[in-house]
Amino acid sequence: xxxxxxxxxxxxxxxxxxxxxxxxxxxxxxxxxxxxxxxxxxxxxxxxxxxxxxxxxxxxxxxxxxxxxxxxxxxxxxxxxxxxxxxxxxxxxxxxxxxxxxxxxxxxxxxxxxxxxxxxxxxxxxxxxxxxxxxxxxxxxxxxxxxxxxxxxxxxxxxxxxxxxxxxxxxxxxxxx
Numbered sequence: 001x002x003x004x005x006x007x008x009x010x011x012x013x014x015x016x017x018x019x020x021x022x023x024x025x026x027x028x029x030x031x032x033x034x035x036x037x038x039x040x041x042x043x044x045x046x047x048x049x050x051x052x053x054x055x056x057x058x059x060x061x062x063x064x065x066x067x068x069x070x071x072x073x074x075x076x077x078x079x080x081x082x083x084x085x086x087x088x089x090x091x092x093x094x095x096x097x098x099x100x101x102x103x104x105x106x107x108x109x110x111x112x113x114x115x116x117x118x119x120x121x122x123x124x125x126x127x128x129x130x131x132x133x134x135x136x137x138x139x140x141x142x143x144x145x146x147x148x149x150x151x152x153x154x155x156x157x158x159x160x161x162x163x164x165x166x167x168x169x170x171x172x173x174x175x176x177x
Contacts, residue, residue, distance in 0.1 A: 013032060020034050044073065062082070093118070130152045132152055139162050
């Protein structure tokens with residue numbers, strides 16, 4: 001079946017039909033914006049049910065984020081090897097949207113680390129089971145939205161030499177143990 005055209009059964013293209021429609025329909029001028037279409041209802045395999053791509057994480061940590069990133073919504077058992085961060089943001093001006101993904105550590109290290117990256121948004125993350133759930137270090141203009149960070153050994157959120165953090169309250173730094 002050709003992309004951006006009616007299907008053999010004369011139906012409109014739809015997300016979930018297994019064909020990536022990412023342009024204008026040649027007969028109707030209707031716009032399609034699918035990034036992927038794997039034809040299934042699984043959100044954690046790299047292509048979500050809304051036909052947008054997401055990053056499926058393995059179980060290993062120390063993943064570097066250098067562009068806007070949508071995580072696939074799932075639970076990930078991710079260790080932090082060497083206290084560097086299971087997920088490390090190292091680029092200015094990016095958004096990490098966990099989309100409800102749950103990051104679970106093994107009682108050590110850092111869940112998400114924003115290191116020297118300004119103008120960053122971190123949202124919709126569930127982070128637990130690390131020494132520090134979220135560390136923002138040497139950064140400014142960071143936005144925290146809709147995160148649930150709890151049950152980390154030392155601190156849930158740690159700010160080091162950081163200014164202009166939107167969505168942070170001092171009570172967030174304490175652990176919930």
